[in-house]
Amino acid sequence: MNICPICGQGELxxxxxxxxxxxxxxxxxxxxxxxxxxxxCGAELTSPEQMNQNxxxxxxxFINERERVKRxxxxxxxxxxxxIRERLKITQKQAANIFGGGxxxxxxxxxxxxxxxxxxxxxxxxxxxxxxxxRWLFENAGEAYSNNSILSxxxxxxxxxxxxxxxxxxMAISSSDSGDENLSxxxxxxxxxxxxxxxxxxxx
Ligand SMILES: [Zn+2]
Numbered sequence: 001m002n003i004c005p006i007c008g009q010g011e012l013x014x015x016x017x018x019x020x021x022x023x024x025x026x027x028x029x030x031x032x033x034x035x036x037x038x039x040x041c042g043a044e045l046t047s048p049e050q051m052n053q054n055x056x057x058x059x060x061x062f063i064n065e066r067e068r069v070k071r072x073x074x075x076x077x078x079x080x081x082x083x084i085r086e087r088l089k090i091t092q093k094q095a096a097n098i099f100g101g102g103x104x105x106x107x108x109x110x111x112x113x114x115x116x117x118x119x120x121x122x123x124x125x126x127x128x129x130x131x132x133x134x135r136w137l138f139e140n141a142g143e144a145y146s147n148n149s150i151l152s153x154x155x156x157x158x159x160x161x162x163x164x165x166x167x168x169x170x171m172a173i174s175s176s177d178s179g180d181e182n183l184s185x186x187x188x189x190x191x192x193x194x195x196x197x198x199x200x201x202x203x204x
Contacts, residue, residue, distance in 0.1 A: 002036065010040025014050075021058070024113070026069075028061045066112040075121050078110040084128040085110075089146055098141040099123055 002012040018031035034050045037043070046054070067077045076084070085095050085106060092106035099105075101120055108114035116124070127134040138145035 004038035004041060004043055005045070006043040007038060007041040010038035010043075012036040012038055012045070023058055023062045026062055026065050028058065028065055030058055030061045032057060063112050066115070070115065075116065075118070076124060078112045081106065081116070081124060082110045084124055088127065088134065090143065094143055098137050098143055099127070 004010040004012055013036065014034055015037050016031075017033050017035070018029065019033065020027065020029050022028070033054045035044055035046045036050070038045070063078075067079075070077050085092070088095075090098065092110070093103065095106040096103050099120060101109075101116070105114070105116075105120075109116050109120075123137075127137055135145045
């Protein structure tokens, strides 16, 4: 039993509430926010722990809403941008150097703090889906591009293997033309279905 620190007599009862609010310019409806209410003096108190929980609930609602709006607008979510960046084996700083947008751009995109422009979104998708475009962007920014990025991601288990499989298949075909033994030797290549028309977001 928690005693009210204001009157020193009443018992505190935890109450839950929901509200409509704006967080970083986004309208949210949040539920299950908490505070304590004193039966004697009517004081309403929010403990540091409740404040942290409330902040976490608001933050989660914000990210969910941002992701929903981004999907609606056919933009990559922060999680998807991070997955592409990690697949390309670059840091957030390197990504900013390669794609532009300012030095903290990718930290902000990935945390859903900032929504990327349509142009930036297309550029990230291009680098993700077209190895030669990625190579051009990397080399133009003075960053080393590894052609094995997609393959090694597949090995450790990506979230959307059908997309990676498609890319690996294309890479294997093009590399067998150019005589790259590492890729053309892949024995499982012929058994894979090539799904070129599948867009990244459709694979969700
Ligand atoms: Zn009280």
